[in-house]
Amino acid sequence: MLTGIITVLLILAIVGSFYYESRIVKTEKIDAVFGDPEKAKGGVHWIIAGSSTILLLWLFFSWDVAKSFYPDSANELCQVAKVEESLVGIKYIFPIDERQLKSTSVIDREIAIISDYKKIIQNSGIQSSDKAKLTGLLNEAELMIGTLTNEKHLDPEVKNKVILIANKITRLKEDFAQASYPGIKSVEEEKERLELLSKQTSWGETGMEIPPLPASKTGLKFDAAAREIKLISEEFFEIKNDNPVFMAQFEKIKSAIKDFKNSLNDDQELEQDYIRQVSKIAGRIARANIFPPDALDSVQQSIVDFDEVQREEQGGLSVIDALLFPGGTIVASGDVCSEQGPGRWLPKPSDTFKIFINLLKPSEGYKNVPLIWYEMMGINQVVGFITPDWIADIIPGKYPVHSSDGKVEPNLKSTVLDIATGNFSAFSIPIPSGHIWDSFLRVILGLGLGIICGVPLGLFMGLSRFAAGYFDPIVELYRPVPPLAWAPLIITIFGIDNSGKIFLLFMVSFAIMVISARAGASGTQLSKIHAAHSLGASKWQILREVIAPNSLPEILTGIRVAIGVCWGTLVAAEFLAGTTGIGFVENVARKYSQYEVIWITIFVMGMLGLLFDIGMRKIIQKTIPWRGKG
Amino acid sequence: MKKIASFIIGSIVAVNLGISAANAAADEVRIAFFLEWATPNQEAKIKNVFDKAFGVPVRWTNFATGVEMTEAMLSGDIDISYSQGMAPFVNAVNAKAPIKMVEIAVTYGMGGTTCVVDKSISKANAQDLEGMKAAVPLGTMADYVYQEMMKVLGVDASKIQVVDMEPADGAVALIDGNVSMACLFGKNSIDKALEGGQLIMTVKEAYDAGITGIDITSVTDKFAKENPEMVRTFIEVNQEYNSRFAAGKSDMDAIARDAGMSLEKTKNQMAGFGFPTVSEQKSQYFNKEGKIMKLLDYMGKMFASAENPALEDYSKVVDTSFLDSM
Numbered sequence: 001m002l003t004g005i006i007t008v009l010l011i012l013a014i015v016g017s018f019y020y021e022s023r024i025v026k027t028e029k030i031d032a033v034f035g036d037p038e039k040a041k042g043g044v045h046w047i048i049a050g051s052s053t054i055l056l057l058w059l060f061f062s063w064d065v066a067k068s069f070y071p072d073s074a075n076e077l078c079q080v081a082k083v084e085e086s087l088v089g090i091k092y093i094f095p096i097d098e099r100q101l102k103s104t105s106v107i108d109r110e111i112a113i114i115s116d117y118k119k120i121i122q123n124s125g126i127q128s129s130d131k132a133k134l135t136g137l138l139n140e141a142e143l144m145i146g147t148l149t150n151e152k153h154l155d156p157e158v159k160n161k162v163i164l165i166a167n168k169i170t171r172l173k174e175d176f177a178q179a180s181y182p183g184i185k186s187v188e189e190e191k192e193r194l195e196l197l198s199k200q201t202s203w204g205e206t207g208m209e210i211p212p213l214p215a216s217k218t219g220l221k222f223d224a225a226a227r228e229i230k231l232i233s234e235e236f237f238e239i240k241n242d243n244p245v246f247m248a249q250f251e252k253i254k255s256a257i258k259d260f261k262n263s264l265n266d267d268q269e270l271e272q273d274y275i276r277q278v279s280k281i282a283g284r285i286a287r288a289n290i291f292p293p294d295a296l297d298s299v300q301q302s303i304v305d306f307d308e309v310q311r312e313e314q315g316g317l318s319v320i321d322a323l324l325f326p327g328g329t330i331v332a333s334g335d336v337c338s339e340q341g342p343g344r345w346l347p348k349p350s351d352t353f354k355i356f357i358n359l360l361k362p363s364e365g366y367k368n369v370p371l372i373w374y375e376m377m378g379i380n381q382v383v384g385f386i387t388p389d390w391i392a393d394i395i396p397g398k399y400p401v402h403s404s405d406g407k408v409e410p411n412l413k414s415t416v417l418d419i420a421t422g423n424f425s426a427f428s429i430p431i432p433s434g435h436i437w438d439s440f441l442r443v444i445l446g447l448g449l450g451i452i453c454g455v456p457l458g459l460f461m462g463l464s465r466f467a468a469g470y471f472d473p474i475v476e477l478y479r480p481v482p483p484l485a486w487a488p489l490i491i492t493i494f495g496i497d498n499s500g501k502i503f504l505l506f507m508v509s510f511a512i513m514v515i516s517a518r519a520g521a522s523g524t525q526l527s528k529i530h531a532a533h534s535l536g537a538s539k540w541q542i543l544r545e546v547i548a549p550n551s552l553p554e555i556l557t558g559i560r561v562a563i564g565v566c567w568g569t570l571v572a573a574e575f576l577a578g579t580t581g582i583g584f585v586e587n588v589a590r591k592y593s594q595y596e597v598i599w600i601t602i603f604v605m606g607m608l609g610l611l612f613d614i615g616m617r618k619i620i621q622k623t624i625p626w627r628g629k630g
Numbered sequence: 631m632k633k634i635a636s637f638i639i640g641s642i643v644a645v646n647l648g649i650s651a652a653n654a655a656a657d658e659v660r661i662a663f664f665l666e667w668a669t670p671n672q673e674a675k676i677k678n679v680f681d682k683a684f685g686v687p688v689r690w691t692n693f694a695t696g697v698e699m700t701e702a703m704l705s706g707d708i709d710i711s712y713s714q715g716m717a718p719f720v721n722a723v724n725a726k727a728p729i730k731m732v733e734i735a736v737t738y739g740m741g742g743t744t745c746v747v748d749k750s751i752s753k754a755n756a757q758d759l760e761g762m763k764a765a766v767p768l769g770t771m772a773d774y775v776y777q778e779m780m781k782v783l784g785v786d787a788s789k790i791q792v793v794d795m796e797p798a799d800g801a802v803a804l805i806d807g808n809v810s811m812a813c814l815f816g817k818n819s820i821d822k823a824l825e826g827g828q829l830i831m832t833v834k835e836a837y838d839a840g841i842t843g844i845d846i847t848s849v850t851d852k853f854a855k856e857n858p859e860m861v862r863t864f865i866e867v868n869q870e871y872n873s874r875f876a877a878g879k880s881d882m883d884a885i886a887r888d889a890g891m892s893l894e895k896t897k898n899q900m901a902g903f904g905f906p907t908v909s910e911q912k913s914q915y916f917n918k919e920g921k922i923m924k925l926l927d928y929m930g931k932m933f934a935s936a937e938n939p940a941l942e943d944y945s946k947v948v949d950t951s952f953l954d955s956m
Contacts, residue, residue: 088855109685209726280683287859331728333851334946338726344704355937368788491799495808496763577765577803578794588794591697591718591769593725594937 003068003350007059010052017049055349063339064348066324067203073320074203077330078210078337079222080317083310085332086229087303090236094300096307103290107145110285114138117277126271133260134274140253141282147246148290155243159295165236166298172228173306176313182224204351210330210337221313226332236299241291253282347596352603355596365434366585366597371604372436376428384422392417436604438580442498442573443566443612446505450562454510455555458517459547468518479511483569487576496577504573509562516558520551553620553627560616567609658687659860662699662711665692666816667845668889668896669713669736670875670905671868676884679871683863694796697721697769699848703729709853710864713845715771715815720929723947724938728851730949731922733865734911736845740836741902743771743815743843745779746804746823747830751811753783756830760789762810765800771843772797774929776813779831782839798822817891817899833902844915844925854949862952865908869956872905908956916950923948 024042059065066073093102100108121134147153175181185193193213200211214223257279264271311318321329328341338344347355358364362373395413402408410418418424460467461475486504494500524547532546574583582601589597620627659680663672674680680688691708693699696718702708704727713735722729736742751758759780766776780787790811795803797814804812805826812823831839847865854861874880886896906915915922926944934940941947 085851085855088852089858092856106685113682113685277682284683284685284859284863331851333726333728333730336726336941336946338728340704340728358936367792491795491808492802492806495806496765496793496795496803497808576795577799577808579763579791584794588768591695592721592933592935592938593700593727594935596937 001068003059003064003348007056007065007068010056010059013052014049014056017045017052020045058346058349060324061326061342062346062348063325063343064350066320067348070320070324071203072216073317073324074210074330074337074339075213075215076219076222076317077321077325078212078332079214079219079226080310080314080321081330081332081337082226083222083229086226086233087307090229090233090299091303094296094303096300096304101293103149103288103293106285106288106290107149110145110281110288111142113281114142117274117281121274124270124274126268126274130260130271134271134278137253137256137260137275137278138281140249140256141278141285144246144249144253144282144285145290147243147249148241148285149292150245151292151295153243153245154241154292154295158239158241158243161239162296163298165232165239166302168232168235169229169299169302169306172225172232173302173309176221176225176306177309181221204348209339212332212335212337218313218315218317222310225310240289241295246286250282250286254279257282345595347599352596352599356600356603359597359600362434367588369580370434371585372432372434374430375433377431378422378428379426380422380424382422382429383419383426387420389417389420391420435580435582435585436608438498439570439574439582440608442501442581443505443563443570445498446502447509447559447562447566449502449506450509450513451559453506454513455517458514458519458555459521459543459551461514462518462521462551463543463547475511475514478507479515483508483565484572487572490573491577496579500576501570501573501581504569505566508565508569512558512562512565513555516554516561517551520554521547523554524550549624553624556616556620556624560613560620563612563616564609567605567612571605658689659684659857659864660689660691660707660709661864662691662693662702662708662714664713665890666818667713667736667742668817668885668891668900669903670871670880670885670900671712672885672888673874673881674867674871676888677881680864680867683867684860695767695770700727700729703727703848703850706850709850709857710861711848712868714848716844716846716925716929717769717771717774717933719846719848719947720926721769721933721938722848723944724930724934724940726938729848730851730854730947731846731848732854732861732949732952733847733868734844734906734915734922735847735868736843737904737906738843738845739833739902740775740829740831740841740843741820741833742817742899743775743813744820744833744836745772745776745811745813745830746801746820746827747811748804748807748827751830752828753830753835756783756785759785759811761791763791763793763808764811764813765793765795765803765809766813767796767800767815768792768794769933770815771845772813772815774932775836775841775843777932778839778841779813779836782841783830817895821895844921849949858952862955865952866956868905869908872907875900875905908953912950912953916948916953 091097095101118135118138121131121138124131126134184190197213197215200213200215203209203211214220257275260275261272264275314321326342328339328343330337330343331340359366359371362370365371365373392413395416397411397413399417400408400411400414457467457471461471462468483504486507490500490504494503528546528550529542532542537545570581571583571586574581575587578584578587582605586598586601589595589601661680663675671680675688675690678688691702693702693711696711696714699708699711699714700718700722703711704722711729719729719731745764747756747759764776766773777787780790793800793803793809795809795812797812797816797819800809800812800814801819801823803809804823807826811830812827814820814823831841836842847868849861871880882893882897885900886893889896891899914920923944926947927940930940930944
């Protein structure tokens, strides 16, 4: 219901935007010619239209539109799919959806294989008497096809059986077209059916993809027909064209093969291989159940007729299927139905939000870790993490030794060690935690390290001949390496903790920062430096007041680029040895076919990337307002 | 306005037609398999026996995990998956994928899939694993083995911090001491892990505890319906080469080459494998109270999630008609 309203609103928003645009165009100033940048301003309504289009496409391709406007359609289409499924086997034999009769293509194929083998055998180094025998056997196999396809040999009983099947399908077709089909069940059966039906949840409920039991009149019809066809189809495949002429021929070949096999020694491997192939070919022809060309025409016609009727009976359903189930449809497999196509891998927005809300609950999360939450962490742990342990080691004196009465007296050295390792009690503060936070932290740390190391080196390289030459080879050598090329080494070198992932991100951001800082430093106008010199500035002052501000635009742009690339690398890094993080969630969700979760991670990553970028844009506006205006 | 509207409708219709018209009848059989997982039918594969038996060419594609096999089958690029693990198969059918199990490909003791622990841990102090890290490729047979072994050893698996890693990475992580336990499959990976660790349960102990692995052959519904004789042929050729192997007539060099392992490793690995015959499959695995139904029920619940709950009746994802006709 809600989805329906939203769909209508989205369409209205898009139409409204077009209308609004047509209104402004009329009132626009006449001097705003093509090419005037003013014309690109004030497009808020287009942002609305753009977002609406995305949402609308999502609703459409996830089949949520179909679900909200025709909630019963999936159930009915499931019954239709059952009919389709029960027809697949029998249809495949005939040139209905295929180009050729299956028998024709089998004969085609086998004759080609037989003539290939004849050539192979002729060109092989085996005895010519064996060659003749094998070729003769192949000829016999070819003749066997004739015994199957000859109308004369067809057993009249088989003929009758075929006609019987055709009649059954035709009768089903006639019944099916009637409104009363599938007939009235006994009161108990009907009661049982309704009871089962009342237990059935609707399309898209948790754990229920497509409700399989027929709920509507149309559904009942198709469901019953599917059952009948299944039986007819089984009966049809029981019919074998085992006419006596063919049987005799097959037996003849079989015994000839046996004789030939017996005449062979163990070391005649080539001959053995050939005779095995001959026996395979003969077996394949015998089992292919080939009929004379027109023998099954009545069945084919009855199926075509039935198909036509069942398509008619679908009525509006086929239109809904074509228009509102883009790219796929409901597919039946036994008694269950499933969405195949975008409906499977593109979850419905409503489901996705439901699961997203569920994942956001700190008690739920994913794999026992919340998406984003906080945990209380003692200050002592923070102190212990920051202060290095060796501080205690360099304090003069020795660590305490236990006394003779079994007590340990702490001294200054041990107290410092306690502080350095965080082994003291202190108040706790909330620290963010969870998958999103972990990913966020990794990006920030990798990026931060890249900036701290990369910017000074880049500036240095831009200013000093030594640095430019000395560091150039190493930077230029490793810079073009795609970040993920390091991935196979990461686990071996850094293990599975954060350090490896952060290092990967550092490698990415470092190169970008060096390049951008270097470009910024070497791009400073000499006249500005000269001016500073003339005014008596020291080296440090020139660096701080002239060069740094001048390279800032380049550096900030570099950071913006680095964030993007870091974010892209992060997911792959978290695939490697996942414990937490958005990439880990996505990778695990894939293994359990949880498409909703996969899309949630994609969405979260998109949003976080956007947030980072907006933040950077704000920083750029604040710190270098002169950019692009000089 | 009119133009735009017609353009939108036109493109929607075009997309609709474009996607649904894909995949017309194929004149080849596309089969998925694993490397490092030696099976007798690889001899048939390398000697093009399957191509000859089907009468059409076969395209073999190797995959790293059974999960990927499922994905390829759903997208219509694979017809038959040979030796897909039960775990990924169960995950797929829980998600209502239209695929069916048609035979047992391989049964294996825990020589093929197992958990290797740090040398400081043994069966006696297995409880120490709680609070430590374990590398497990989630959603695979190794995941199942991990959960089963922890249950047998009385370890609370929820207290172990699981790191999702492919077997090759897990082995390295164990040797470097980054994890205390690595659950893995594939001979090379297990051997690698054993360089720095030991089995937490011997193959025999695991067997006695009833932990066995089963790999199956799964086919797409569509392929089974349209080309039942090819599915049958596939099983037949497998059986033929399994019996050759049982009789000691297999060309082990060919198998080793195709599996991407040394001859010795291949022999070693295959010694721990079982390739049940048709009658064994019918009498022990696919019968009503057989191993397959029990395992499907059990694993179905193990891997169930709110989105993809366990099926009520797993017999619907098993198609024994091909075995029955032999």
